[in-house]
Amino acid sequence: MVNGWRRAVFRLGTAAGIAGPAAFTGAWIASSLRQTRQGPGGLQLSGLAAPDARDPWLMLAGFLALGGCTVAFGAALRQALRGNATGGAGPGPALIQGAGLLTVAAGLLRRDHMLLNAPGEPGASWHSNAHDAISGLVYVNLVAAQLALAWRFGRDPAWRHWRPWLLASAAATGVILIAYATDVTGPAAAILQRAAVTVPQAAVAAIATRLIWRGPGRAGSDGWRIGMPGRRQGRCAGCARSAASARADRRTSRAAPRSKESIRPAALPRWLRSQESYLALAPENARSRGHGAARRDPALRRPLRISAPIRLH
Helix, strand or coil: CHHHHHHHHHHHHHHHHHHHHHHHHHHHHHHHHHCCCCCCCCCCHHHHCCCCCCCHHHHHHHHHHHHHHHHHHHHHHHHHHCCCCCCCCCCHHHHHHHHHHHHHHHHHCCCCCCCCCCCCCCCCCHHHHHHHHHHHHHHHHHHHHHHHHHHHHCCCCCCHHHHHHHHHHHHHHHHHHHHHHHCCCCCCHHHHHHHHHHHHHHHHHHHHHHHHHHCCCCCCHHHCCCCCCCCCCCCCHHHHHHHHHHHHHHHHHHHCCCCHHHCCHHHCCHHHHHHHHHHHHCHHHHHHHHHHHHHHCHHHHCCCCCCCCCCCC
């Protein structure tokens, strides 16, 4: 019952890794199309949730959905990466959860106006300044989380092939953010901002899809396999290592050459042990009576206890 409940929580967390980015992307596309004389890339994301925007609740809901789903996915990712022989989950899941909390705060602390350089407007309020500061932390966290996951995946055979893709995604996110920061009020700023947040969200959705499709890997939290319902769960990491060592020892023993002198009577069939023991101890009697007598005589069919190995010819 407990394992079933934990599997259900894990699946909800991994599904949140797909639902959050999808909801946020759909929110900014719909909100951008709702603005007058503005295309999908006309306004920055924070301006779409400003009080003077048209239907700001769309973008506010996108911020809250993305933040909550990101926190849930970070918990599921930590559960999937923890408890194996590669040193724990690492800082990546914690950074993802931190980005989710910061996203919720950025959505609640809205900007004052749609435009950053609104003419004739008074100075920015405290929550608008807090929104700008939190947004900067979110951008830094987007790059740091991908680098931390790439470092963690590089030590895990089940995730090692994801490392170059995460490094490329982190590099692309950093380059786009640098281009965005050079001119935050330029004509291409809104498009660069959307690209900078979409690239890491696509990486999160890809990792979540992998967890849903193939499970967390060799073992999940506390050694039980999370992604395989309806069957006996896997062993803990120490038991898995012991079983692997035992299998290696068996392969080594099978591969070692064995001579005929090393075969003892216990490894021979019972009827062969009887006749070989009789021939070894009383060869003249066996030759005189013949092998048929050895099979007919019940005393000769009883195996004899000998400690020396029998040489087979």
